[in-house]
Amino acid sequence: MIKILVDTLGGDRSPDVNIDGAIMALNKFEDLQIVLVGNSEDIRAKLEGQTYDHTRLEILHAPDVISCNDKPTEAIRTKKESSLYVAFDTLRKDETVNGFVSNGSTGAILAGAVLRLGRIKGIKRPALCPLLPTMTGNVVAICDSGANMDCDSLMLHQFALMASLYIEKTYNIASPRVALLNVGTEEEKGDMLRKETYSLLSKDERINFVGNMESRDLLKGEYDVVVSDGFGGNVLCKSTEGACLEMLKLLKKTCTKSFKNKLGASFLKKDISEIKDFMDYNNYGGAVLLGANKTIVKAHGSCKAITIMHCIEQAYNIEKNNLRQLIEEGVSQDKSE
């Protein structure tokens, strides 16, 4: 049995999308147990009349919410009735709980993971690892996408190892192609951090390191994992996402500009909506916090129920494949060398 806590507070459309997503996941996986964390009264009202296996669903009462306006490190210490506080407390204390899915404040989730839950033995820092779609239909994982602003090369080396194991084990990709985000593809490019990391990754036979990647090549589908410090990874993810969204807006404007354009666009409608679907993060689950002591998946604040379902599925697959244990073994190898 895999037991996943699901936050029902803190997202733009909480608790509805969270509860709906949880029920979808419950109905998909027979050996999945869900614990909904939030206001029990609201949760019960929403659950009424829905079809699911009642023996596999629990409710954990936590009426308070940590919002994006709260100071993360302070809120995670003081808001003891919040869903995030209660969830991290349970994750730490209850050995039967495997993971946690939330679309609440990223900062508070990171703070909770670091301050209240802890890391896998040997891991210096947990790292956020979201997935983006590429032009070949595969996804690419970016690690770290914003959890760690100041990084050293040992951290980046661990990010590479964790993300490579994650993609290999949960997406069945044999020896994932791992690239280092840099300002050029040549070995000597970048600052000291990149040069040191390049050297570490080149020497590690467990990692299929394919060299430096320029950010313009992210979507080409030539890489499975891109390693970066959190600042660079954050800029990479958000500028790619932002540029795609602005292009879609421009296209929409073009398609509705005149009667003639509307007519032309009507022929293309299905395929243009496929482009939109393709870029829609709701279809790709959430960002996994690799290296935390339990499996944490963070969804977009404004995500839909289907995204929460995908996030629970991610957490479920990660736990099914013993990713945390594999990471711990990988890191302990580094220490024994």
Added chain:
Amino acid sequence: MIKILVDTLGGDRSPDVNIDGAIMALNKFEDLQIVLVGNSEDIRAKLEGQTYDHTRLEILHAPDVISCNDKPTEAIRTKKESSLYVAFDTLRKDETVNGFVSNGSTGAILAGAVLRLGRIKGIKRPALCPLLPTMTGNVVAICDSGANMDCDSLMLHQFALMASLYIEKTYNIASPRVALLNVGTEEEKGDMLRKETYSLLSKDERINFVGNMESRDLLKGEYDVVVSDGFGGNVLCKSTEGACLEMLKLLKKTCTKSFKNKLGASFLKKDISEIKDFMDYNNYGGAVLLGANKTIVKAHGSCKAITIMHCIEQAYNIEKNNLRQLIEEGVSQDKSE
């Protein structure tokens, strides 16, 4: 009279695009003098039969080329017959020369500027400042986009001041909106470098500092200048450019997928090609190396003649508006405080 050196070697379509662009610029500005640097025989052959004011065009013989495969710092010291070596030598020695336009190796141009030309008095490091189009039709300047990997907050402060003056004086934008590239918009976001820079920019009354910018908002047209270290700025520019190009490819694929789609796309043809034009860097000149002792403009290696024309126009406008002097005055104010 404004005198600009134009490199005719090192680009993908050199010397043709460089010479054609130079002639366009000569015919546009009556008080512009051009010095073409490269193989004099090839240049003379290409000039034959073209219409331009011969009294305002010179040729500087330099038959050798520094390619992207050369090690920049080494090549700029040893390849004494290369167009870049000769150009930087002339820029340093000849006081009548105002600037330089090249679409050769970026690394070698940076090395030439730092090692052979020098900086404006008081400037810690020159910074590359390209322009990108935004959805409102304005451009946004990104400074630094890759010249400096390891930066401190004083450098970023100078980048902000230089780019703000550049946009104000050469594009006639009163008090340009300056943002700091960061992982979130809140003041306390980012690493120590961002926090220190935020504080410096907030206090400087000469800069219209509007706060932190997330990379997903770059193309919205809400900022005129984005300040960053070279690593972050490089990731920002290239991932935005890359994502836009991949979206255009996806759109092209959609428009040619079937007979029905081709028919629909024929109605939209003009407007879709406007989107393509809009994203085409050839329409926006080059990246200015702000802080160098003469005005240096770097064009894309694979650019067209019209881009070289725009780059010469940029250098011309910068010199017409005494940007270098204004930067020197600005920096000396900082010192006297």
